[in-house]
Amino acid sequence: SAGASPYPVEKVVAELGHPNVWQRERAMKLILAGRMTNAVPLLQLALTNTVIPLGNIEFGDTIRASEPVHRDPAAAAHANLLNTAFALSGLAFESARHEQRLDESARASGMRGTMRAVISGIRHPHPGVRLTAWRWLGQAFANSAPPDHPDPFLVVAMTDPSPRIRFETVLIIGDWPDQRATGALVLLALMESEDKWARAAFLSGIHDREAEVVTALGEHVELPPSAELAQELGRYLAGREMENLFAGSSPILRAFTQAAAEGGWQLSALAGIIEGIGAREFLHRREPTWQTLGLDAASRLKVLAAARARLEPDTATPIEQAAAVTVLALAAAETGPLLLEHIKPGIAPDLARHILNLTLEMAGPADLERLTTDPLWSSLSPTSRAQVIDGLLRRESTADLLLDALQQDRLAAGALSLSQRDRLKGRVSSGRRETAARLFADVGGDRRKVYEQFKDTVAMPADAANGRELFKLHCASCHRLDREGFNVGPDLFGIRSQPKEAILMHVLVPNAEVYPGFAAVTIETRDGRALTGIIRSENGHSLTLIMAQGIAETVPRSDILSQQTGALSLMPDGFEALMSRQELA
Numbered sequence: 001s002a003g004a005s006p007y008p009v010e011k012v013v014a015e016l017g018h019p020n021v022w023q024r025e026r027a028m029k030l031i032l033a034g035r036m037t038n039a040v041p042l043l044q045l046a047l048t049n050t051v052i053p054l055g056n057i058e059f060g061d062t063i064r065a066s067e068p069v070h071r072d073p074a075a076a077a078h079a080n081l082l083n084t085a086f087a088l089s090g091l092a093f094e095s096a097r098h099e100q101r102l103d104e105s106a107r108a109s110g111m112r113g114t115m116r117a118v119i120s121g122i123r124h125p126h127p128g129v130r131l132t133a134w135r136w137l138g139q140a141f142a143n144s145a146p147p148d149h150p151d152p153f154l155v156v157a158m159t160d161p162s163p164r165i166r167f168e169t170v171l172i173i174g175d176w177p178d179q180r181a182t183g184a185l186v187l188l189a190l191m192e193s194e195d196k197w198a199r200a201a202f203l204s205g206i207h208d209r210e211a212e213v214v215t216a217l218g219e220h221v222e223l224p225p226s227a228e229l230a231q232e233l234g235r236y237l238a239g240r241e242m243e244n245l246f247a248g249s250s251p252i253l254r255a256f257t258q259a260a261a262e263g264g265w266q267l268s269a270l271a272g273i274i275e276g277i278g279a280r281e282f283l284h285r286r287e288p289t290w291q292t293l294g295l296d297a298a299s300r301l302k303v304l305a306a307a308r309a310r311l312e313p314d315t316a317t318p319i320e321q322a323a324a325v326t327v328l329a330l331a332a333a334e335t336g337p338l339l340l341e342h343i344k345p346g347i348a349p350d351l352a353r354h355i356l357n358l359t360l361e362m363a364g365p366a367d368l369e370r371l372t373t374d375p376l377w378s379s380l381s382p383t384s385r386a387q388v389i390d391g392l393l394r395r396e397s398t399a400d401l402l403l404d405a406l407q408q409d410r411l412a413a414g415a416l417s418l419s420q421r422d423r424l425k426g427r428v429s430s431g432r433r434e435t436a437a438r439l440f441a442d443v444g445g446d447r448r449k450v451y452e453q454f455k456d457t458v459a460m461p462a463d464a465a466n467g468r469e470l471f472k473l474h475c476a477s478c479h480r481l482d483r484e485g486f487n488v489g490p491d492l493f494g495i496r497s498q499p500k501e502a503i504l505m506h507v508l509v510p511n512a513e514v515y516p517g518f519a520a521v522t523i524e525t526r527d528g529r530a531l532t533g534i535i536r537s538e539n540g541h542s543l544t545l546i547m548a549q550g551i552a553e554t555v556p557r558s559d560i561l562s563q564q565t566g567a568l569s570l571m572p573d574g575f576e577a578l579m580s581r582q583e584l585a
Contacts (some may be wrong), residue, residue, distance in 0.1 A: 007034075013042045115140060122153075127162045134165060138172035150176060154184035158191065166191070167198050174205015182209050186216035193229035202229075203236050210240055210252050218259035227268040227320045230260065234272020242277070245292055246285065254294045261299075267307055271323035274330055279362060282330055304331055311342055318348040325351070329358050339363065340370055343379065352384050353549050360391030360398075368398060372405035383477040386548055386572065389420055394529045399427040403436055413440055417572030419520055419532070427530055447509040447573060454508060454576055458500040460585035470583055474575065477549045486550030488534060489518055489571060504584065510571035520570045521545065524561040531555065534570060 007030055015027035031039055118140070121133025137153075147153060150173075157169035170188050173181050185205055192198035206213055214237075217225070225233070237256055244250040253273065260269035273293070274282045282289060290300060310316045310324035329339050339359045343352060359367065370376055371388050380388065392402040402424060405411040416424065425436045476485035481492040495503060522532045523545060531553055533545035544554045548570065576584065 007036075009036055009039045009042065012036065013039050016043075122156050127165060130160065130162070131165050131168060134168050134172060138168075138175070141172070141176065150181050150184075154180065158184060158188055163192070163195065163198075167195070167201055170198055170201040170205060174201065174207065177207075177209075179212060182212045183216045183219075186213055187220065187223075189229065190217075190220055190223045190225055193226035196228070199229050199232055203232060206236070210237060211255075214252055214256045214259060218255070218262070221263050224263045224265050225268075227265070227317065227323060230265045230268035231272035231275070231319075231323055234260075234269045235276040236272075238273045238276025245277070245289065248288060248292055250292055253292065257293045257295065266303065267310060267327050268320065268323045270303065271326040274326055279330060279358065283362070286330070300331060304328060307331075318351045321348070321351050322354040325355055325358065329362065337367065340367060340376065343376065343384075349381070349383065352381070353387060356384060356387050356391065357551070360388070360394075365397075365401060368392065368401055369405070372402065373410050377410065381473070383473070383549065385415065386477065389416060390532070390548055393420065393423050393427055394531060396427060396429055396528065399424055399530075400429055400432065403428050403432060403439075406439055407435070416440075417574070419570060420572070423522065423530070423532060450576055451505055451508045454581065454584055455501065455504065457581050457585045458504055460582060462585050466583070470579065474578065478570065486548075488546050488548060488550060489569075507575055507584070508573070510569045510573055518569065522562075522564045523555055524563075525555060525559050526561055527559070532570070 012027050012030050015023055016031075018024050018027070030036070118133050118136050121129050122137060124130050124133065134157075141147065154173065157166065157173060160166050160169070166188060170185065170192070173185050173188070185202060189198065189202035192202075213233075224230075234256070237253055238245065241250045241253050245253060256269060257266070257273075260266040270293075277285070277289070290296075295303065304327075307324040307328040311321055311328070315321075316324070325339065325342060339355050340363075343355055347355075356371075359371065371380075372392075377385070377388075389402065392398040402411070406413055406416075413421075421436075421440045425433055425440070428436055471479075471481055472484065475481075475492075478488040479485050479490065479492050480487045481495070518534055520532055521535050522530060523543075524530050531545050531547070533547035533551075533553070536544045536546040536552065538544065542554050542556045543560075544552055546552050
């Protein structure tokens with residue numbers, strides 16, 4: 001029967017605290033596999049009476065730690081006791097209830113001792129024990145109901161010194177419906193608003209409490225959200241309130257906009273709302289949207305003035321400036337000129353990418369022509385130039401503008417990679433395809449001859465620090481190395497193990513070997529766009545293309561007119577024209 005075991009229960013429980021991790025794990029398996037429910041009182045007693053010293057490892061809640069457990073076996077043993085006690089208590093009382101030996105109230109009473117130990121665990125000095133206790137606490141409340149008096153738990157959660165544990169508690173408290181829990185959830189999010197994982201946990205925990213969350217935000221004027229949180233929350237609320245917004249009444253978004261104005265983070269909030277609606281949709285509904293948000297003509301003038309001020313040098317972070325660009329460009333009547341005037345030498349790469357994205361999506365032909373004309377074209381970085389060319393290749397009308405720039409010698413034919421040339425020849429209007437083909441007939445040449453010409457550079461002395469800067473300039477738009485760059489093409493983590501000759505070959509002859517999964521795919525959509533990138537994910541309903549600069553676009557399959565996989569890599573050629581021989585080394 002359940003609870004019967006050939007092993008003395010007292011000995012097995014004692015083994016849970018053994019200094020050796022394998023002994024502890026064996027004891028836990030014996031107790032759970034054998035359903036030794038008579039061990040529950042002993043486990044509760046052990047947890048109540050055990051005094052654990054402060055540990056120095058955050059190893060989480062596993063009994064076999066990722067860090068060496070012998071450095072703090074006592075704390076590991078306590079976490080193991082919690083794991084075993086909670087799991088076994090659940091088994092014991094579920095079994096008894098199933099056999100009709102206990103009703104629900106008796107089960108709750110029986111679990112009380114274990115819950116006391118778990119609650120004690122969230123105040124334990126060791127972070128691994130606290131994390132273990134919080135996770136069991138979250139499971140307990142998920143299976144029953146949140147605490148009747150949540151305040152003590154909220155205080156403990158908000159004051160825990162471990163960022164990882166505060167992140168976990170955001171996830172747990174987000175499931176509690178109590179109004180005080182909502183306030184605590186907002187406060188935790190504000191305290192951790194620089195952390196992207198904490199922001200994600202907060203947004204996932206709102207659960208139809210948008211109005212309460214906005215009210216709580218307005219109560220913490222002294223603790224404004226980060227620009228990232230304000231923008232992400234604006235995007236989230238716009239998505240949730242889209243129907244009400246278009247119907248002309250959204251008290252939640254109006255209150256959110258008001259709280260943002262009072263708290264000094266209005267530009268980020270409005271940028272998020274605009275992104276949530278969609279740039280083109282916002283332009284189509286700009287006036288009624290302003291009215292729904294409660295922004296009259298005078299308020300809008302103040303917003304535009306604040307956005308212009310935010311774009312002055314050294315006045316804000318790149319993400320705050322990007323928010324100002326979004327608001328300024330889409331709130332004003334003339335989008336293109338306002339955007340292009342802010343592309344200046346020394347502009348932050350992220351801000352430049354954001355401005356170019358908006359320009360390529362929203363600007364008219366005259367402003368798009370300026371992108372490929374000096375002095376603006378010559379001021380763009382190689383990464384920004386590639387972004388402009390890729391953006392112009394998305395539509396037939398803008399591909400024709402690109403061909404005009406090539407014919408008028410505003411752009412050199414060598415500015416386009418082999419892949420971009422092929423796309424241009426197939427993308428321009430039908431009457432101009434022969435013109436494009438003739439234009440590129442004499443451009444390029446044998447890439448392997450170029451490799452042979454520069455092969456001797458591998459013997460030259462290399463400078464790793466200079467190489468890192470060159471990577472940021474030329475490669476980071478599509479590759480990652482040591483946590484820098486975008487994960488579009490292959491990760492370069494293992495590139496150090498390759499011979500220098502092989503690395504040079506990949507740089508100068510990118511199409512010599514195209515890895516499976518990294519071939520360029522071109523999608524034509526029903527709204528007239530041509531998107532080229534690498535398929536990052538797909539399912540029966542949609543696929544997601546990842547393009548240069550890490551730009552991702554998810555396309556519903558119902559919107560796809562055609563899909564072609566090319567033989568060429570997305571990686572451009574011609575780096576020998578951009579770098580000296582010493583830089584190639």
